[in-house]
Amino acid sequence: MRYKEVDAKHILTRSSLPDADYVINPYVGCEFGCSYCYASFMGRTVGESIDAWGSYVYVKRNAVELLESDLAALKDRKATILISSVTDPYQGAEARYRLTRGILEVLAADGYPGEVGILTKSSLVARDIDIIKRLPRPDVGMTITTTDDELGRFLEVRASATGARLDALKRLHDAGLRPYAFVGPLLPHFRHRPELLDELLGRIAGSGVREVYVEQINLKPYIRGRLWERIKMERPEMLAMYEEAGGEAHRREMDAMVGRLLEKHSLRLRLGEVLYHPEWMNRRRDTV
Ligand code: SF4
Structure with a gap:
């Protein structure tokens, strides 16, 4: 360093x-x-x-x-x-x-x-x-x-x-x-493993936290370039899940999952919605 x-x-x-x-x-x-x-x-x-x-x-x-x-x-x-x-x-x-x-x-x-x-x-x-x-x-x-x-x-x-x-x-x-917790970026693999997001929010609630921000992953080109590089080198099996994370279908599914799980753990969502980055979402075709 x-x-x-x-x-x-x-x-x-x-x-x-x-x-x-x-x-x-x-x-x-x-x-x-x-x-x-x-x-x-x-x-x-x-x-x-x-x-x-x-x-x-x-x-x-x-x-x-x-x-x-x-x-x-x-x-x-x-x-x-x-x-x-x-x-x-x-x-x-x-x-x-x-x-x-x-x-x-x-x-x-x-x-x-x-x-x-x-x-x-x-x-x-x-x-x-x-x-x-x-x-x-x-x-x-x-x-x-x-x-x-x-x-x-x-x-x-x-x-x-x-x-x-x-x-x-x-x-x-x-x-x-x-204190609040910031769950961001919302990791794309939760879409396929909702029990892991359930566990994460459960442990956050267990620490006494009552409010969270949740934010979808930001995949602007300069971020994607660096992230993709590292995934390809160290976790190539994750690449497909991250590539699909920019689409509207992914966003809608994850938003609904977050809503269900926040209710289950009695956590309040700050700003009233899952945050996302429209400039990236709009540029990307749905892959599902
Ligand atoms: S590297 Fe970036 S995202 Fe990670 S803790 Fe530092 S400022 Fe935050």
């Missing part, structure tokens, strides 16, 4: 995401290196190729000081801030650099009244429960896509194992933080 310390110009960035007005990304790059990561395009901002995603991390060493000035200049004190959108705020580098912790300290000391979202795939988030509890409106989420750790190691190379993520969710829940 290559780490490079850099100075950023701003840290609070305007966002077009449906549920975030601003985002904070303390790092460029992500050592978790997920095969399906849509953020791999971020490499171009630091001169790295899409294929190098997961092998470098640019550390914005002045992130905490920048937030103090960016926050002082922020007029809309109710704006929703998400940490992070194109990196994981609790990847390995965070154990050493503690930028996310510093950022939360600034927001907590400020008493920032808007919602502060945190989304991660790392159990390290539990380290900061003390500070997160001091935020007026925290909203903490954990991404969990599978209970199969072998598959998880292939798709989400260096992220925490599922058990560790579920333990962290339980700790967040027990601390009174009402």
Whole structure:
């Protein structure tokens, strides 16, 4: 893993995401290196190729000081801030650099009244429960896509194992933080093995979580290129299932399955629908 310390110009960035007005990304790059990561395009901002995603991390060493000035200049004190959108705020580098912790300290000391979202795939988030509890409106989420750790190691190379993520969710829940789970991407093989999605949602509910986001897999060309490459090399038997995942029939079937299973486990679907990426869906002919 290559780490490079850099100075950023701003840290609070305007966002077009449906549920975030601003985002904070303390790092460029992500050592978790997920095969399906849509953020791999971020490499171009630091001169790295899409294929190098997961092998470098640019550390914005002045992130905490920048937030103090960016926050002082922020007029809309109710704006929703998400940490992070194109990196994981609790990847390995965070154990050493503690930028996310510093950022939360600034927001907590400020008493920032808007919602502060945190989304991660790392159990390290539990380290900061003390500070997160001091935020007026925290909203903490954990991404969990599978209970199969072998598959998880292939798709989400260096992220925490599922058990560790579920333990962290339980700790967040027990601390009174009402965390949510983000089930995305919705892995295509669930269409043929619904019992595995049943198990995943059952274990999420067992951790105390009551709300989830669910998102269909994003297969934009630059994501597909990198993902297909890895599947062909390491899991060629999976390719057909992933190729059919862009079609409308796949989407409809998976949406219905998600609806049934969420009801079974008494989980509420945030935003009221399974999220998907129409620009990819519309470009692809149904294969079934
Ligand atoms: S944890 Fe998130 S940002 Fe990091 S590689 Fe995986 S999908 Fe991308």
